[in-house]
Amino acid sequence: MDIKKGDTVEILTGADRGTRGVVLRAMPKEERLVVEGVNLQKKHSRQTTQTGSGRAIKSGAVEFPAPVHISNVMLVCPKCEKLTRVVRRSGEEGRGRFCKSCENPLDAPRK
Ligand SMILES: [Zn+2]
Incomplete structure (x- = not known):
């Protein structure tokens, strides 16, 4: 795999075509990359916290980039x-x- 974490890539296909972003994570085994701001998925999270007076429920959607x-x-x-x-x-x-x-x-020279 020739692309590494920290590289800038451009998306060639799909809804994010033409978008450039920094590689946040490289997964060589799967040949997939997580690119900043690309292929955003919403993950619904719900947290239940026990407080003194009762239960407080926090919920919300978290956006995160899925691998491409x-x-x-x-x-x-x-x-x-x-x-x-x-x-x-x-x-x-x-x-x-x-x-x-x-x-x-493309790589920092080794000293
Ligand atoms: Zn060049």
Whole structure:
């Protein structure tokens, strides 16, 4: 999987097509990503708390981004801002992931 947590991706399909967001979580086994503000689902939560005088019930809907499949997103290069593919290199000039368009390294250099 070429996309990691912290990358910016653009959604290619569905209701969120064209939306860009930061990857909050990568799930390599499932090939899925959780992207900030994308594929929002509402989760209804209900909490019952026992208080001194009686019971207080709190309820509400919490919005959270559901995972999207990696085939529905494309990486956005932070430098050239193009939708790009990742090139992997391991050599003396650098190693890791690079933007296919502008050769910008996508990973922080290791020191
Ligand atoms: Zn680039």
